[in-house]
Amino acid sequence: MANRFTQNPLIMTEDISPSQADFVVECVLNPGAFCFEGKTWLLLRVSERAPQKEGKISSPIIKANGDIIHLEFDLNDPKLDASDPRKFSYNGNTYLSTLSHLRLVCSDDGLHFYEPDDFPTIIFGQGLLETFGIEDCRVSLIEGVYNLTYTQVSENGVGVGLIRTTDWKKFSRMGMILPPHNKDCALFEEKIGGKYFCLHRPSGVGLGGNFIWIANSENLTHWGDHQCILQTREGMWDSARVGAGTSPIKTKDGWLAIYHGANQEDRYCLGAILLDLQDPSKVLARSYEPIMEPIEEYEKTGFFGNVIFTNGHIVNGDKIMMYYGASDEVICGAELSIEKILSSLNILV
DSSP states (O other): OOEEOTTOOSBOGGGSOOSSTTOEEEEEEEEEEEEETTEEEEEEEEEEEOOOOTTEEEEEEEOTTSOEEEEEEETTOTTEEOOSTTEEEETTEEEESSEEEEEEEEESSSSSEEOOSSSOOEEOOOSTTOTTBEEEEEEEEETTEEEEEEEEEETTEEEEEEEEESSSSSOEEEEEEEOSSEEEEEEOSSOBTTBEEEEEEEOOSSSSOBOEEEEEESSSSSEEEEEEEEOOOTTSTTSSEEEEOSSOEEOSSOEEEEEEEEOTTOOEEEEEEEEOSSOTTSEEEEOSSOSBOOOSHHHHSSTTOSBEEEEEEEEETTEEEEEEEETTTEEEEEEEEHHHHHHHSEEOO
């Protein structure tokens, strides 16, 4: 169903320079996507860290004053669990193996990207809620303003932040809009019944699971009327967790939302749901099989393999130009048809 770009991967780690002289870029992944001034733009997540010393593992952390420190641990310490390349735990505390920031790139053809000279290209984490970095930004154009919903990470937990801009040169940080533990926040790009809506993914410990919820707001910063609308499915490709992609697409049949799902082996695929136009808390249809799954070598192997993850697309008529992270390491692109996705969905009764 997805036609991958023959130029994939579009962006690799070696294409992006580190933000600090003593850092190396480990991953470039999960971009937000938007159009601006006649170009295609991506807001990449760039994960980096200092070179690792033999027998050691370190975690870079941003202090409240903006300085970066490196916590270092011995790999043979029995209190260390470094089995996951994305994070590790030491003596009951969790740390990230890399520090992420957002990086702006643009393209004249949607395929070949570069960092513009006349725009600030790096957005770093700031303050006590972003000491472990910022990740996976969605970009939604609402009433002439670009709204950036992204993941804020710190020792206090994982929540959703909001940044707003009209020109990509001046930014207004609105703070945390959804508290821990929450991520994967995708805004609808127009009001419904006079209110703003978003999809988000709170996560509980014990009861509940990694499900997609919906909420509404009068002002994009204070959210209420939270409802769980999509759960995982035992034994299927989305059995362990589900989370929203980017802004739902308005169609004649309803709001089409692409989402990611992972199974117990952490294999990430993409599916879709159809939401009622007037009441998007109602799920009308859902993918039974994935609309896209990791089959190419660059999707199956990498920093964290068997992963396709999207939080950025550009819509032109029936065509979805989707940009996605593969294997937590590279940026790729694919073209999908809205009508083909809609015709593949299973109607829910």
